Amino acid sequence: MATTIADRGWNADAIARIFGWVFLAAGVLGFFPNPLVSYRGLFEVNTLHNLVHIVSGGALLAAPYYNLSVSIMRIIGVVYAIVMVLGFISTDMMSWLAINQPDNWLHLILAGGLLWAGFSMTEDRERITTAH
Numbered sequence: 001m002a003t004t005i006a007d008r009g010w011n012a013d014a015i016a017r018i019f020g021w022v023f024l025a026a027g028v029l030g031f032f033p034n035p036l037v038s039y040r041g042l043f044e045v046n047t048l049h050n051l052v053h054i055v056s057g058g059a060l061l062a063a064p065y066y067n068l069s070v071s072i073m074r075i076i077g078v079v080y081a082i083v084m085v086l087g088f089i090s091t092d093m094m095s096w097l098a099i100n101q102p103d104n105w106l107h108l109i110l111a112g113g114l115l116w117a118g119f120s121m122t123e124d125r126e127r128i129t130t131a132h
Contacts, residue, residue, distance in 0.1 A: 012073065012118075013069045015069070015117045015121070016060045016064055016072060016073055017064065019060050019073065019076075020057045020061035020063075021057065021061070023056040023057030023060060024053070024057030024058065024061065026043075027050045027051065028054065030045040030049065031050055042102050043102050043103050043106060045098055046098035048097055049097045049098050059076065071118075073114045074115065077110075077111050078111075080110050080111040080114065081108075084104050084108050087101075087103060087104040091104075
């Protein structure tokens with residue numbers, strides 16, 4: 001019998017938090033000169049791009065408190081998929097966000113992960129019970 005990620009104790013809230021911290025860290029890191037995430041880094045970013053990562057991370061971190069983890073992962077996954085497609089069509093089309101080809105591939109991975117988590121999991125609040 002195949003086990004699912006939910007069978008291993010993972011739920012949508014935990015996955016949303018992981019993605020949230022990753023996006024938040026990338027957004028903050030982008031404000032400091034470094035070879036990975038910066039204006040001249042492997043993943044090209046500008047202030048607006050960093051703010052998008054911070055807002056995405058904040059939404060994902062807040063989602064569990066409002067029972068919205070699945071919905072937020074789906075929404076952000078779709079948005080990142082659209083950005084990825086537009087970026088692959090023409091990086092000039094997304095120049096206002098400072099997106100380069102490595103960003104497009106990373107957005108493909110992030111969108112895939114968010115959409116997979118968002119559509120394979122449920123808002124599973126009923127598992128939480130109180131002792132009587």
